[in-house]
Every structure is written in structure tokens, then in C-alpha cells.
Amino acid sequence: MILSPYEEKRIGRTTLSQSDIQYFRNRYGKRFIRALRAVEEDKVVQYHFFPSDSITWIVKGSARQYLVIPDTYCTCRSFYQDVVIAGAYKFCYHLLAQSIAEIRNQFTARKSNDAERRILYDKWRRTD
Numbered sequence: 216m217i218l219s220p221y222e223e224k225r226i227g228r229t230t231l232s233q234s235d236i237q238y239f240r241n242r243y244g245k246r247f248i249r250a251l252r253a254v255e256e257d258k259v260v261q262y263h264f265f266p267s268d269s270i271t272w273i274v275k276g277s278a279r280q281y282l283v284i285p286d287t288y289c290t291c292r293s294f295y296q297d298v299v300i301a302g303a304y305k306f307c308y309h310l311l312a313q314s315i316a317e318i319r320n321q322f323t324a325r326k327s328n329d330a331e332r333r334i335l336y337d338k339w340r341r342t343d
């Protein structure tokens with residue numbers, strides 16, 4: 216996981232205290248604020264596709280939807296520029312949002328079929 220067990224425990228609380236928020240802000244800055252807002256505004260979606268029984272996570276951004284592979288990858292520009300190229304961070308705010316959403320069990324769950332999965336993947340995989 217991108218967060219430590221200690222951090223998972225802190226972020227998992229239903230109501231964050233001022234000191235929780237301060238802790239995460241100090242550590243992750245604006246990315247934390249954006250990630251928390253994304254979770255609270257229901258921008259994190261978990262698709263469950265059948266019959267393959269596969270799971271895909273999406274975070275809705277301002278312009279488009281981003282495909283997030285938990286703890287690993289995101290299709291946004293920031294992930295490419297700041298994480299892969301610059302090595303400035305280990306994750307973008309979408310990855311953080313997915314992690315918070317999963318820990319708190321606070322996301323939209325959708326079911327769909329594998330035919331639609333192929334269509335959606337064509338859209339989500341774009342990295343522009």
C-alpha cells in the first residue's frame with residue numbers, strides 16, 4: 216500500500232480530527248487535500264466486470280476519468296511527469312484518493328460486463 220499501516224488507521228476514521236488533517240497535509244500537501252475532496256465528492260468508482268470477475272478503479276478528474284491500478288499506476292499527466300519522469304513523488308492524488316476510498320470503503324461500486332469493459336478501457340487508457 217502507498218500509505219503505512221499507521222496512516223491507514225488514521226485515514227480510516229470516519230471523522231478526521233484537526234491533527235489528522237494536519238498530519239496528512241504536512242506529509243502530502245495539496246495532493247492530500249485533493250484526494251480527500253475526491254473521495255468525499257464520490258469521484259472514486261470501482262467497476263466489477265463479469266464474467267471475468269475483474270476489478271477496475273477509476274477516479275473522475277476535472278477533465279476526464281483516470282484509470283488507477285492501486286499502489287502502482289495512474290493514467291494522469293501528473294503521474295507520468297512527477298512520478299515516472301521527475302521521481303518527485305511516489306503517487307499522484309488519484310492513487311491517494313483510491314487508497315483512501317478503499318480503506319474507508321467509501322466509493323461508488325458499479326457492475327458491468329466484459330464487452331463494455333473493452334470499450335471503457337479504450338477510453339481510460341489514453342494518457343493525453
Ligand SMILES: [Zn+2]
Pocket residue numbers: 281289290291292293294307308309310
Ligand atoms: Zn493520477
